[in-house]
Amino acid sequence: MTATQAPLALCCDGVRKSFGGHAALDGVSLGVRRGEFVALLGPNGAGKTTLFQILSGLFVADAGRVTVMGSDMRRDPVSALAQLGIVFQQPAIDLDLPVLANLRFHADLHGLPRAVARQRIERLLDAFGLAGRARAPVRELSGGNRRKVELARALLHEPAVLLLDEPTAGLDPASRAQLVADARRLTAQARAGVLWATHLVQEVEHADRVIVLDRGGVRFDGTPAALRGVAERDSLESAFLALTPPPSDNPARRTVPA
Structure with missing residues (x-):
């Protein structure tokens, strides 16, 4: 079965x-399938972080519904959250603990049984090239490697969906x-669905789908190629800018179908 099926x-x-x-979010609807890498692209202030806080159960929506593997986030948050792996925009990891201790704590x-946790931690550290830094305090790692530890932690319990906010x-x-590259490779291997929020167009070039969020609403949902086509632009960056002009240039916001 492919991701689209x-x-x-x-x-x-x-x-x-x-x-x-x-209205930070104004009737947002979207979906992510297992094995699918979906980029949530939007300028700063588009509502991406508010959406992620709702998807991760930190905020409660005023209206609408969120489900994860069929579990309703409002009615059965424990089951829904158990299927999520999350990397927040702000680092959320103990800098003074060693890498291994951070991952064991999450397990x-x-x-997770200790034997299972040990196998998964070893596999993920090896996959991220961090096996040699397992006993180093996170504080000693570079910014990129700290993020790799957070991504490994988010994958440790083998979630169905991975949320990554900037x-x-x-x-x-x-x-x-x-x-x-690491996120795409490892989540594909794990058959996890990914929602990757960013305002950097170069990060979405190889996404399976791109969802453009602007001023709390979905302006586009489709492939990168379709985004270029409907905006009649040669590059993703110019297409993105065409769909998300400054407020003074966009008195009548428009939604572009895929």
Whole structure:
């Protein structure tokens, strides 16, 4: 079964969220299938982080529904969250603990037997090229390697869906490219669906699908090639800019179908 034939692992239907009368999300609907790498592309302030906070159970939507592998985030959050791996925009890892201790702690939180956890940790550290730094405090690692530890931690319990919110923030270009490549390779092997939020167009070139989010609404959902086509642009960057102009240039926001 290909990713496009697989059932939805993550489903977001008509999600709305407002803060002080401002609509941060205005009826967002999207889906991610297992084995599918979906890029959520949007300018700063588009609503990406608010959406991820709802998808990860940190915020409750004002309206709409989120399900993960059929489990409703509002009605059965334990089952839904158990199927998620998450890398937040802000690093969320103990810098003073060694890499190995951070991963073991996460395995314990998910109730993984020690023998299973040991095998998975060894495999993931080897896959990320971090086996030699397993006993080093995270603080001693480069920014790119710290993010690799967070990605390994998110994959440790073999989630159905991986959420990554601006995971390359603060990294140099080489580290960004390496993290994207590692995420694509390892999540494909694990048959996990990926929702990768970014404002960097170069990170979405090889995504299976691109969802453009702007001012709380979905403006496009389709392949990178289709995005270029509907915007009648030669590059993804110019197509993205055409769909997300500044507010003064876009009094009537438009949604472009795939």
